[in-house]
Amino acid sequence: MVYSDNELLSQIAEGDEYAFSTLYFRYDTMLYTFLLKLTRSESTAEELLQETFLRLWLYRDSLAEVEHPRAYIHRIAANLSHRWLQEQFRHHKVLQEQGQPPDTVNDPEDKLAWKDMEALVARVIAGMPEQRRKIYQLHRDGGLSSGEIAEQVGVTPSTVRNTIAAAIRQIREQLLEAGFSLVLILLFSR
Amino acid sequence: MNKVRLQYLLEMWMDRLASPEEARELAARLEEHREDGTVPELLVQLIEQTETDETLPMEDRERRLSAILDIDKTTSIHKRTTHPLRISFRRWGWVAASVLLLLAEGAVVMMAINANRKEQHTQATIQDIAPGSNKAVLTLGNGATIRLDSTGNQLIQQGAVSVRQAGAQLIYDVQGSNAGLTYNTLTTPRGGQFRVQLPDGTLVWLNAASSLRYPTAFAGKERTVEISGEAYFEVAAAAGQPFMVKIGETAAVEVLGTSFNVNAYRDEAGIHTTLLTGAVRVAMPNTGTHALLKPGQQAQIAGSQPEAGIKIISNANISQIMAWKNGLFNFENAGLQEVMRQLARWYDLQVVYENGVPDMYFEGEMSREMSLSQVLAGLQQTGVRFRIEEGRRLVVLKQ
Numbered sequence: 001m002v003y004s005d006n007e008l009l010s011q012i013a014e015g016d017e018y019a020f021s022t023l024y025f026r027y028d029t030m031l032y033t034f035l036l037k038l039t040r041s042e043s044t045a046e047e048l049l050q051e052t053f054l055r056l057w058l059y060r061d062s063l064a065e066v067e068h069p070r071a072y073i074h075r076i077a078a079n080l081s082h083r084w085l086q087e088q089f090r091h092h093k094v095l096q097e098q099g100q101p102p103d104t105v106n107d108p109e110d111k112l113a114w115k116d117m118e119a120l121v122a123r124v125i126a127g128m129p130e131q132r133r134k135i136y137q138l139h140r141d142g143g144l145s146s147g148e149i150a151e152q153v154g155v156t157p158s159t160v161r162n163t164i165a166a167a168i169r170q171i172r173e174q175l176l177e178a179g180f181s182l183v184l185i186l187l188f189s190r
Numbered sequence: 191m192n193k194v195r196l197q198y199l200l201e202m203w204m205d206r207l208a209s210p211e212e213a214r215e216l217a218a219r220l221e222e223h224r225e226d227g228t229v230p231e232l233l234v235q236l237i238e239q240t241e242t243d244e245t246l247p248m249e250d251r252e253r254r255l256s257a258i259l260d261i262d263k264t265t266s267i268h269k270r271t272t273h274p275l276r277i278s279f280r281r282w283g284w285v286a287a288s289v290l291l292l293l294a295e296g297a298v299v300m301m302a303i304n305a306n307r308k309e310q311h312t313q314a315t316i317q318d319i320a321p322g323s324n325k326a327v328l329t330l331g332n333g334a335t336i337r338l339d340s341t342g343n344q345l346i347q348q349g350a351v352s353v354r355q356a357g358a359q360l361i362y363d364v365q366g367s368n369a370g371l372t373y374n375t376l377t378t379p380r381g382g383q384f385r386v387q388l389p390d391g392t393l394v395w396l397n398a399a400s401s402l403r404y405p406t407a408f409a410g411k412e413r414t415v416e417i418s419g420e421a422y423f424e425v426a427a428a429a430g431q432p433f434m435v436k437i438g439e440t441a442a443v444e445v446l447g448t449s450f451n452v453n454a455y456r457d458e459a460g461i462h463t464t465l466l467t468g469a470v471r472v473a474m475p476n477t478g479t480h481a482l483l484k485p486g487q488q489a490q491i492a493g494s495q496p497e498a499g500i501k502i503i504s505n506a507n508i509s510q511i512m513a514w515k516n517g518l519f520n521f522e523n524a525g526l527q528e529v530m531r532q533l534a535r536w537y538d539l540q541v542v543y544e545n546g547v548p549d550m551y552f553e554g555e556m557s558r559e560m561s562l563s564q565v566l567a568g569l570q571q572t573g574v575r576f577r578i579e580e581g582r583r584l585v586v587l588k589q
Contacts, residue, residue: 002509002555017259018553020258020259021255021259024255024258025251025255028251028254028255029242029243029244029246029251030237030240030242031237031240032243032246032251033240033241033242033243033246034236034237034240037204037205037240038204038233038236040206046254049254050254050257050258053254053255053258054258054261057258057259057261057262058261058262071234074234074237074238075230075234077233077237078230078231078233078234078237079230081230081233082229082230082233085220085229086220086221086224089216089217089220089221114257114261117261118260118261121261121262122264125262125264126264136262137264140262140263140264141263141264168262171262
């Protein structure tokens with residue numbers, strides 16, 4: 001089945017990893033090629049690519065409302081690229097003033113600290129109220145559907161869905177509080 | 191004006207052609223347009239102009255993806271035996287994202303086939319079997335048969351009707367008005383498919399192990415053809431001369447609009463008519479039952495109990511139903527037997543279950559252009575065990 005990007009986004013909104021993978025593989029090559037050309041650094045291109053998709057993933061609960069997925073994804077990447085360019089050129093200027101060759105590419109200091117983020121997310125999940133943690137883990141680690149989780153935990157499927165949404169929000173908020181820049185710069189209308 | 195200049199500078203910089211002056215100018219302009227949204231807008235344009243590098247290593251792409259998906263999991267990657275494994279079909283490219291996904295016992299394992307690794311996965315002793323191809327047999331009104339394959343180009347004259355073969359397609363052309371009524375039958379073998387343009391301009395795609403019987407000229411009040419197996423129709427409009435598709439004695443599809451697919455393999459669940467555009471009426475002549483289909487709907491007549499009548503499914507899975515015409519297998523939610531029936535028809539196999547049918551379900555799509563060994567390599571990775579025997583027998587082994 002070839003799903004449209006919009007269909008995939010609705011599925012991703014439900015936490016469907018397979019849909020997310022499909023969408024990722026639709027866009028990653030083009031974006032990575034672009035980012036590599038822009039940043040001239042494999043590690044920076046990789047970080048920006050991952051950051052683009054990490055935003056999609058961590059904001060998945062709101063993706064069903066996105067009308068133009070292609071434009072949306074490209075826009076996130078463009079915004080992150082813009083942020084990087086600014087930092088890069090500021091850096092560039094400093095280097096030039098110091099008489100350094102202008103073409104050096106150094107990773108900007110606020111590079112996505114993946115390990116730190118992973119550890120923080122793990123702490124956030126561990127610190128969730130028990131029911132929420134249990135439901136979220138059954139969802140993410142166990143890969144169960146809302147219906148299956150509902151049965152196992154003894155609540156309604158809609159409670160499960162709400163709990164998962166609350167858990168995603170909690171993760172997002174605590175990441176933001178800890179200073180990870182994750183704001184979807186635009187949640188743009190059209 | 192500023193924007194054009196900025197775009198030029200960015201492009202020069204990305205192509206590593208910017209002079210030091212231009213780099214300084216770019217820095218200044220980036221500063222100038224810090225907040226006004228011009229830069230992201232330009233960057234979107236540049237992203238969309240990017241020529242994609244298709245040679246990026248799959249391992250890297252997957253590693254980046256996994257890192258994202260693992261970020262909010264609490265179990266370690268290494269412990270997860272169900273970690274997605276995805277390998278590309280090189281031949282098909284990533285556009286078609288050929289992924290086989292096995293759903294077994296609640297675990298989700300994504301599987302696919304790496305065409306380049308087929309030798310590693312397939313025993314050397316197995317004689318490979320090529321996929322199906324464009325081939326068919328045309329039976330003329332006088333009983334003469336003509337073999338067709340995609341390399342042929344020929345002209346067959348039958349009275350006032352000329353039939354031209356142009357590669358994988360037959361094209362009917364009627365000269366004069368007095369063509370006389372003769373019937374031709376186009377039959378595809380297992381492992382064959384073909385296309386025909388009927389005298390009224392209607393296009394018919396015939397899937398493997400199927401047949402289409404039609405008059406060489408449509409003279410009567412109706413344009414009636416008869417099929418078995420599976421065919422997709424794009425019916426040419428002809429006011430006052432409806433198009434009818436008969437499926438044995440069980441069903442008839444009266445066409446009021448344009449395109450639809452009929453799957454009436456005897457070894458499948460029944461007769462499934464799916465409407466893509468226009469309107470058709472599906473009828474069961476023996477019982478007088480009929481149903482009008484809207485685009486996206488599928489009419490199902492159960493093979494085992496046609497007396498149950500016609501069941502209408504809304505939101506039919508069009509891309510799955512039309513996969514064959516687009517050169518794909520689509521195994522979404524298909525059980526092992528269904529997968530095997532499709533493979534058997536395309537690779538001309540006899541499938542034997544040595545010890546019962548393993549209970550497995552698949553997802554994903556796969557090119558119909560792969561050789562059998564490539565397909566089997568993929569199936570093997572999903573855990574299906576089998577061996578190939580003489581006479582194109584595929585023996586599915588116990589789990």
